[in-house]
Amino acid sequence: MALAHKGLDAEVVPWRFTEAAALRFANYEKVPVLVDGERVLTDSTPIAEYLDDAYPDAPSLFRGAQASLRFTIAWTNSVLHPALVRFIVSDIAPLLSEPACSYFITSREQRFGMKLAEVTADRVERLPEFRAMLLPIRMVLAEQPFLGGAEPDYGDYAVFGAFQWARATSPFALLEHGDLVHAWRERMLDLHGGLARGVPAFD
Amino acid sequence: MALAHKGLDAEVVPWRFTEAAALRFANYEKVPVLVDGERVLTDSTPIAEYLDDAYPDAPSLFRGAQASLRFTIAWTNSVLHPALVRFIVSDIAPLLSEPACSYFITSREQRFGMKLAEVTADRVERLPEFRAMLLPIRMVLAEQPFLGGAEPDYGDYAVFGAFQWARATSPFALLEHGDLVHAWRERMLDLHGGLARGVPAFD
Numbered sequence A, B: 001m002a003l004a005h006k007g008l009d010a011e012v013v014p015w016r017f018t019e020a021a022a023l024r025f026a027n028y029e030k031v032p033v034l035v036d037g038e039r040v041l042t043d044s045t046p047i048a049e050y051l052d053d054a055y056p057d058a059p060s061l062f063r064g065a066q067a068s069l070r071f072t073i074a075w076t077n078s079v080l081h082p083a084l085v086r087f088i089v090s091d092i093a094p095l096l097s098e099p100a101c102s103y104f105i106t107s108r109e110q111r112f113g114m115k116l117a118e119v120t121a122d123r124v125e126r127l128p129e130f131r132a133m134l135l136p137i138r139m140v141l142a143e144q145p146f147l148g149g150a151e152p153d154y155g156d157y158a159v160f161g162a163f164q165w166a167r168a169t170s171p172f173a174l175l176e177h178g179d180l181v182h183a184w185r186e187r188m189l190d191l192h193g194g195l196a197r198g199v200p201a202f203d
Helices: A002-006 A020-026 A044-054 A067-095 A100-112 A123-133 A135-141 A154-169 A180-194 B020-026 B044-054 B067-095 B100-112 B123-133 B135-141 B154-169 B180-194
Strands: A033-036 A039-042 B033-036 B039-042
Touching: A002 A044, A002 A154, A002 A180, A020 A033, A020 A039, A033 A044, A039 A044, A044 A154, A067 A100, A067 A123, A067 A154, A067 B067, A067 B135, A135 A180, A135 B067, A154 A180, B020 B033, B020 B039, B033 B044, B039 B044, B044 B154, B067 B100, B067 B123, B067 B154, B135 B180, B154 B180
Parallel strands: none
Antiparallel strands: A033 A039, B033 B039
């Protein structure tokens, strides 16, 4: 989405956690990794910041305020992602082939200290609390169509990334129709010629 | 703090909730209200946005990205403030004289549906959860001295405003020494010649 926002083409290489060797050149153990000529960038936010710095003539992801968006990004990483995973983690393993599937189950069961089915067992009961947690997003969207204002910025892409991950891996309906956050996610799915809507997903 | 950031002088008029008549000219029932010549502005965020628009040559509060800071502001208003009030509300009434004191107790007891002493009764037990809730702030402050980056912006002032309110009304220690959020609050208190530190407060 960030590359599309900047109007940049890229070759997309799928990658699995069990394919550590493929990323050795980047000295990094997970995605995203961006290779731009001689430059190797890792991790979403540094990549997005690099894109604004390296391509200043394309539409900005940060509108000159990279530091100001870091709270939105930190909330996404430390509140939204950990909450989301507890709704969908048991739906992910069945989508994976070996050895990724075994790696995923073992590492996640270790992290949660229980079977993945147990992590999500009470997800219907926890749903109201999750939706209440989205209140700050909802408050912003009551005033403007995107977190970034009239147009999306990297804050939108960061939050949307979490929802897109959930949508691509789980049929569980996290957002209610009629919720401003649901309507915003639909707008995000429409962006850049329906780029994110084109990914295989459950809704 | 926003006025000091912009280097603007202002006459500060203390106000209490029971003094509705004094704000009738602004068609508003609470503070802040800013009068700048012919202009009357109400509510913190519109005031801050007005200051950047009207005084573009003074240091910017938003660095051109007003919309991008709205999530930080919404989180402050919908998550931080409601959490904070449940730690300090019983300490506020004893600081007020009549009729403000009676108004405060009656309106807040109605809001919470219980005596104010009951609202804060278990605050020591709730403290770890409150401090955990500050994780997104802490993550940003692990990378930069202010939420706005190397220098504070309106995001810092919005979050700080909540803590300053607590600090001015309650002796309850919300932040641990050694917490990055505590160190940041100290930096905020030092800004603009110790402007916020000069207000009567409990720590």
